[in-house]
Amino acid sequence: MTDDVRDADLKKAEFGQTDAAGPETTSINMAQSKETALTRLLKAQAFQILIVLIVIVAIFSALAPDTFAQLSNLRLVVQNASILAVLGVGMTFIIITSGIDLSIGSVLVFSGVVSAIVMRAMGGDDWGTATVGIIVSILSGLAWGIFNGLLISKAKVPPLIVTLGSLGMALGLSQIITGGVDIRDVPSVLTNSIGYGNIFGGIPIISVVALVIVIIGAIVLHKTKFGLYTYAVGSSEEAARRVGVKVDRHLIKVYALSGALAGLAGILSLSQFSTTAIAGQSQTNLNVIAAVVIGGTSLFGGYGTIFGTVVGLFIPAVLQNGFVITGVQPFWQQVAVGAVLIAAVYVDQVRRASAARGASTSLWRHFARRNNK
Template sequence: MSTTKPATETVAIGTLEEPRTGFLRGLLKAQAFQILLVLLVIIIIFSALAPDTFAQWSNFRLIIQNASILAVLGVGMTYIIITSGIDLSIGSVLVFSGVVSALTMRALGGEGWGVATVGILVSIASGVVWGLFNGFLIAKGKIPPLIVTLGSLGMGLGFAQIITGGVDIRQVPSVLTDSIGYGNIFGTIPMISVIALVVVIIGGIVLHFTRFGLHTFAVGSSEIAARRVGVKVDRHLIAVYTLSGGLAGLAGILSLSQFSTTAIAGQSQTNLNVIAAVVIGGTSLFGGVGTIFGTVVGLFIPAVLQNGFVITGVQPFWQQVAVGAVLITAVYVDQVRRSSAMRGNSQGLWRKFVSGGRRG
């Protein structure tokens, strides 16, 4: 009787022997690197069209600053999508956390770091609570992530509007605005971007060099196989959604610091923008594949397009068209690669496209 183990058990935890490829060839085939090349081409084009305005450090600084909050959210979303999940609630959690934090700081009064620190902790804690709520319903209640987080999207935004009466809170301690929102390090580097960079680096290290990250990939590759090798899948899913919620809470205080208001109506597209960036950066919607680096690159494509269109006089609405096209292309590339890998087929993407998916 054959004793061969099912292939899914080894694939899920990355122990299956795979053919080795050269470093350069592997780098060129990585979707994150290909997206980086696309980003560089976009930057070069806009720099040639508007060298005196676009190709300036002050403009690049603005782009980086505008993408910082989305980068914080993108780290949590990368973990979730790698587990084959989704989180539509991050924008609402950001708003809710900012509202609760602003109300707390207003009730405490004062302008010092003591009040600001309480506000920061309250914002992060609010996000953690929403993350726990989502994770528990998904892991223990077995409710699909799409439904749970869609419900949380409405609940979080609804509670924020109920608490405030639909009116933005504008009383924010100046210490937050001056130090985090508009503060700089070394004269020109935005503090908010430094905070985002720290989150990105820590998120990348945890994802790619720790057991927690390994389990994240395992759950996304095959939940059944992950359970068989001892991964506590339910507990891990709760932890991942809690992480995303906590980062949304952190993004809430960063938004409050940058805009000096809760901006209740200003985050309606945040969740979709972050999901698009994560997928464009190479994280597979099918789970088991993704990098924090790719997410960061994916975030800058829409940011650079919007900025470049405004500077060159093109309607910024074209940014949505361009990002949508890139998103569809990224998902198609991911599907082709998965299909080819599952069949052991190495045919190129162009050949795959023109052959209509037939082997040959």
């Protein structure tokens, strides 16, 4: 046996291949049958993080069955996560394009401020005024999104810098417009309905709005051409451009979407808190980005799900709620979320590395192999 042949045999053994012609010549039909919907589900990071969430919920339920594991408490958690969920949909699209949007919290505030001023000027407390307010808020957010998108796609300024700039600009302009004093005149039709109203016997309206946005967002991302182009642009801008995808225009649309959703979140926040809360959104962008990343969306683009983002939102929300209820200092929530965030990005790195080697992307197998060594 020559050295070359022995090397080849060693390599084969190393990669666990019994036959050199194995994967290369496998026919499509054989491979298809092996890949069921179930195995795909188990491989998805969103599913793995869902298990983490279920474990967290189970632990708190066992510790505080009378307070944590109650419908009223669940309702509170869901209600508190609703605004972040609306923002998370836009952020998921943006991070899949391998971009980032730091400005959403400030755009939320700006849209709320402009909307509150318009509604105050109209002076009414009816649905006519409220409708104008909603439209103004969404359009204000949309304008910021287009501003971000134009600078990122046409002027080629990195998204981190553009949205860091617009974060400061939107917040500064909000303070200039209001003189730094929060506006508290919010039509009561908004606060009574979207703010803390319920439908279907106890489901918060704000959560229904968020759920509708999440469902539409998921359908658009996973089922339409718009969603496919979002993945394509994040996966390889050059490949997308070569086949005729209008990359610049698509990026503008994605940032506009995120801006418009921040505008919608602005009116939701205004309704929920009856104030523009100018200083209250400084952490929002980072919380939303953390949720998206915990949910398995890759910061390097090309991969991610809306479902993962929703699960990623509930981990910090449930931790915070659970810590308060079980009497742990709520500051531990930040520590725990930070750890989960780092773990989520580590998992993403492992998956990308194994994908690059052409190996299985299953996390279970990765850890199993480690333990066998």
